[in-house]
Amino acid sequence: MQDEKLIPLSALQHYAFCPRQCALIHNEQLWAENWLTAQGQVLHKRVDNGPPETRKGTRYERGVLVSAETIGLTGKLDLVEIDLSTNAVKPVEYKRGKPKKDSSDRVQLCAQGLCLEEMRGQPVRSGALWYWQTRRRDEVAFTDELREETHHVIQKVRQLLISGETPLAVYEKKCDACSLYDLCNPKLLSRDRSTRYVEDLFDDGEAQ
Ligand code: SF4
Numbered sequence: 155m156q157d158e159k160l161i162p163l164s165a166l167q168h169y170a171f172c173p174r175q176c177a178l179i180h181n182e183q184l185w186a187e188n189w190l191t192a193q194g195q196v197l198h199k200r201v202d203n204g205p206p207e208t209r210k211g212t213r214y215e216r217g218v219l220v221s222a223e224t225i226g227l228t229g230k231l232d233l234v235e236i237d238l239s240t241n242a243v244k245p246v247e248y249k250r251g252k253p254k255k256d257s258s259d260r261v262q263l264c265a266q267g268l269c270l271e272e273m274r275g276q277p278v279r280s281g282a283l284w285y286w287q288t289r290r291r292d293e294v295a296f297t298d299e300l301r302e303e304t305h306h307v308i309q310k311v312r313q314l315l316i317s318g319e320t321p322l323a324v325y326e327k328k329c330d331a332c333s334l335y336d337l338c339n340p341k342l343l344s345r346d347r348s349t350r351y352v353e354d355l356f357d358d359g360e361a362q
Pocket residue numbers: 171172173174175178323324325326328329330332333334335338339340
């Protein structure tokens with residue numbers, strides 16, 4: 155159980171994917187590799203291991219550690235771009251897959267921007283998401299709405315980690331791509347309780 159400790163940025167992504175997955179990883183310290191997480195880790199290693207460099211008026215810093223006490227977040231950013239003419243800072247997050255319909259990637263990116271804002275004491279107005287599968291870069295403006303949503307997710311994650319509880323499993327299509335599928339066993343655990351109750355009533359211990 156966590157109290158007022160800094161929340162890892164990765165927990166926001168895990169929560170956005172599935173609150174139960176977030177709790178299994180951050181409350182119960184469970185972790186399992188599947189080919190998707192392994193591929194993602196290779197990509198992040200490749201991106202955030204390089205030395206800083208400057209090209210055409212922009213400085214690129216990789217694997218930037220952030221720790222922002224007011225907002226209560228910590229983590230490592232894939233890439234930070236600094237426009238040397240304006241000093242504007244922009245986080246860039248690399249993703250293994252393609253753009254998602256939900257806002258989870260944008261929320262994670264905005265949280266990175268909020269960390270940079272707090273640490274550098276200057277506004278961070280946008281960031282970028284780069285998708286490996288589609289080789290596409292999406293610029294993301296940190297609007298008031300996105301900031302509000304991000305603060306809301308941070309608050310929900312904090313409550314979950316402070317509670318130390320793990321939500322019940324609910325099987326959905328995304329579970330098939332979840333690295334914790336075998337540990338979570340969502341099909342078994344999310345079965346309707348009344349169905350199990352009725353089954354138990356007629357269970358005389360013999361196979362049917
Ligand atoms: S298997 Fe499904 S319910 Fe279980 S942690 Fe993964 S996404 Fe969540």
